[in-house]
Amino acid sequence: MVILKEDARGILADRTAEPLVAVVIPALNEEGKIGRVLDKFPRDGRFEAIVVDDGSTDGTGEEAREHGAALVIRHDARQGVGGAIRDGWEAGLARNRPYLALLSGDDQHEPSELVGAFDRLLATGADYVQGSRWRKGGRVEGPSSGRALGTRFYSAVFSVLTLRLVTDATNGFRIFRSEILGDPAINIRQPWLDSYDLEPYVLYKAIQRGYKVIEHPCTVVYHARGGYTKMRGLRDWWRLFRPALLLRTGVKR
Secondary structure (H helix, E strand, O other): OOOEEEOOOOOEEEOOOOOOEEEEEEEOOOOOOHHHHHHOOOOOOOEEEEEEEEOOOOOHHHHHHHOOOOEEEEEOOOOOHHHHHHHHHHHHHHOOOOEEEEOOOOOOOOOOHHHHHHHHHHHHOOOEEEEEOOOOOOEEEOOOHHHHHHHHHHHHHHHHHHOOOOOOOOOOOEEEEHHHHHOOOOOOOOHHHOOOOHHHHHHHHHHHOOOOEEEEEOEEEOOOOOOOOOOOHHHHHHHHHHHHHHHHOOOOO
16 A cells, blocks of 8 residues: 655655665765764655765675665775766666765765755756755855865866856765766766766766756765865875866867
8 A cells, every 4th residue: 555644845755655866875984974874864765875885994884784775885896986986876777766866975965955955956857956065055064274275166167167157066965867877978987987087077967968957055064083085185186177177178078
């Protein structure tokens, strides 16, 4: 029997239906953090968490299972954050989820904000929602001076290369229609996208291909303790920068 219950927003929801959004959470040695992320995950039935354990040497995968992940994918050897995201999104496609999303595994994002972002996507008919800490209603928590400057500079360069204002292009928080990855001009399986290149690649391509891309305010938490960011200096910043540059100049597709 199908049971309809009224949720907090007064919308009748089919509680036996399959989830609509596969939320991919890449994780590398996030024991003690991934559980907190999943404990805050929305429970309205529309979202499922797919955690990709990218070669962790701690108990990340087991903690994810214990805290309610719908699926945990294990990489025995590290494949890079891009490889982890790609495998998660492809798992979402295999599960026939009409929408895909991305969330940080290090407790940097607020999972509950997926609800408002997804509602906005549906209400506006958008194809892609990009989270922004810099939009009105967005916020940053914790020490952020150097990183904030870097993200603003990067977003300015990204905007110039895409000919479109993007206020927070480094933000991993996003939801988009699965059909975008079926576009023949978008190929996420290219080896050069195995690291931090994949996220800006997909955003750039979505804009370039004419999909309706909007921004939605979200929270980014900068934790005072070390061990949160996995980015390592100029090398990883270059991997963020190069997709828009290489795509704009036609060097990559």
